[in-house]
Amino acid sequence: MRFDKLYKGKLVKRYKRFLADIILDSGEEITAHVPNSGAMTSCIEENCPVWVTFHDNPKRKLKYTLELTKMQDILICTNTGVANKIAIEAIKNGIIKELQGYNSLTPEQKYGVNSRIDILLENKDEKCYVEVKSVSLKINDFLAFPDAVTTRGKKHLDELVSMVKEGHRAVMLYVIQRTDNLPFTIAKEIDPKYNEALKEAMNSGVEVLVYQSDINLEEINLKTKSSLQM
Template sequence: MIFSKRIMSAEFIERPNRFQAYVYINGKKEMVHVPNTGRCKEILLPGTKVLLREENNPNRKTRFDLIAGYKDKKLINIDSQIPNKVVEEALRARKIDQLKKYTNIEREKTFGNSRFDFKLTDKNDNKYYLEVKGVTFENDGITMFPDAPTERGKKHLLELVQVIKEGYGAGVLFLIQMDNVNKFMPYDNMDKAFSDALRLAAQNNVDIFAYDCSVGRNFITMKNKVQVELS
């Protein structure tokens, strides 16, 4: 997908809370919104070059969203609203081999008491529920999720197991918001309960996908399937 709004460069200063950060824009300090509740500590370091998306909404307290940052030379998108949009684009373009047969794509659909990111249906009315998680943590080519404890994430995985038990297809797709990575793993040291739930989901035939992205100043798109290592 290509970003239609103006993108600007800035220098990161600090992040006093999950939703706000301070940056230098052309030498002037300004508060911006951070659309990611994860920690992103290895990306958002003082002096780091970051990218801002101009919002120009008179009802907002801030003019910009902080959507990406450079870790060394690697550009990492951190906008938590992006993964579902990128995955929807990929689903409609039939870029995910195991899901090509599903031609009806619906967003934010419920199953029982649960709501999943996508409900997919094929021409024979077979249904598949897909949850998407954005990944921003990387170390030496290894990407991991989550970068902060997530009870909600564990709940989604256990609900996908229930989908399988009721006779439907189910999967979780980890969209790695950067390129040139080697593999994906659950982040045991950050959230062991989530990691164990992911392994349980895999044991119950929930599909586990990971894909990296081509990321540029004004675009992001799904790129390559990435090896998933659960052990």
């Protein structure tokens, strides 16, 4: 996925979860939308380099969107909505080998109890429900999910288990949106209930896939398969 034109700046502060004050390299001071509801631990700090996109849409209150940050030499895509887009591209381009062989791909399909599955894959004989999670947290020498307690994430796991019980295929796909190339694990010290729910889901037949992104200032794409270390 190619980024729209990126504008570089430095972070002043992030607040109210979805807002960030930024000074662009041009000297302009802006407030950008932060499309990330998580804690963003380890991927943002005062004065860190950031990149934003500009959207000249009269319906938007904030014209800028935070897309990338840089911590030390690591580029991080903090826009969680990107994960679904690059996952869909990777399936269509044959990068995710485990999710090939389906005739149709439908994003945001209603299922379960008042939920939407990120990706529904179908062919004549099978439905495959794919839930996508964006990974941006670093803990010691691991990348991890989640970065905050996620009751919504646990609910998604429960619903994937329900799909398996109905005879369908269900996949939990973790998309790493950092360039560290470190092992991936579950942040059980942050959300032990999610950790237990994932174990139960795997025991019930839910598959887990982990893929690493390749990120630069022009594009972000899923590139290589990684693995989960419990």
